[in-house]
Every structure is written in structure tokens, then in C-alpha cells.
Amino acid sequence: MPQITIDYSGLMEDAFDRAGFARALHEAVVEIAAAKPEACKTQFRPSAFTAFGYEDPGARGHAVAHVTIGLLAGRPDETKARLTQRAVELLREHVAGGAFTLHASAEIRDLDPSYRKADA
Template structure:
């Protein structure tokens, strides 16, 4: 654990290296919330549509969500959120004139009901 989802506007696809960003996010999770490296799983999902307000200008968004087991302090979660925002600023360069909205959310999952498996192919 953690399960990490990165939803991003499809128009950003060519502006950043997803693998490099994913590895940086995983390393940050290890450093800030004591996650085990092999437990960090980051999934990227491109979204075709993103509209803000009246939809006037070219806008894009990157939204990162962490699902983690409970027990991390609010300070550790805040450090993780701030660190992820800094990584997004480092790794993503939208087209000129595009407003980039970035956000991070960290959720505790229910340890009692969570299940996972690993299968070799």
C-alpha cells in the first residue's frame, strides 16, 4: 500500500514522462509516509474531457489520489500532498496559455475490508 491514481487531462499526455513521475511519487511516498517501495502502485488515467466554469479557455487538470492504510499523522499526509504538488510542477509543462489545475487527496482505507492479490502470468 499505497494505491495511487493519477488522473490527467489527455491533452497533457505528450508533456510529461508518466513513468518518471510515477517513480518520483513512489519515492516520495516511501520518504514521507514510510511506505514500502514494492507496495507503491501508481496508475495513470487520461481523461478526454475537462471543463472549468464556463469553459472559456484551454484548461487541464492533474488529480492525484492516494489510498493508504490508517496511521499516518496529519503532518505526514500534508508533507506528502505538498511534495506531490511540487513534483507535478517539476514534471508537467502544459501548452502556453493553458491553465493547469493540480490537486492531491489522501484517503485512509478500511484495513478490515481491504483485500488484494498478486498473480504471475
């Protein structure tokens, strides 16, 4: 915990500072949600195809990035809102130079009580 996943349009690849984003997001999760730094884990999943509205996907004028943060249950809604707002801000800060409009979003989900982890 936390389990963080970033799904993003592949056309962002060269414009997205993933390492910088992960570090900044981990710092935000520690500060805002009281997580331990060593507990922060992030996976990035580029998408080969993104469709936006009625635009021809070949135009490549839009990119989508969505952050999902899984936390153990019990954090207040205000904490979750602060963290998702910060995640969206960090996306905007760490995606630069792309010839596309970035559509950034984030959400917090409570991990199911069945959640378990193991470090090998």
C-alpha cells in the same frame, strides 16, 4: 498499499512525464509515509474531456491533474499534508511545455479496513 491514481486531462498527454512522475512520487511516498518501494502502485487515467469554469472546453486552455493516494490508516495529518504537498510539486515539475494552465491537486485517503490485496 499504497494505491495511487492520477486522473488528468488528456490534453496533457505529450507534456506529462508520467514515468518520471511515478518514480518521483514513489520515492516521496517511501520517504514521507514509510511505504515499501515494492508496495507502490500507480495508475494513470487520462480524461478525454475537461471543463473549466465557463470557458469553452474546445479552447483547451486549462488542464486538471488530481492525485489520489490510498494508504493504510494510522498516519498523522502532518504526514498526509507533507505528502500531498510534495505530490502537487511533483506534478508541476513533471508537466512541461503545454500551452495550458495546469490545475494540480492531491489528496490522501485512508484505505478501508476491508482492503485486501493479492499478488498472482
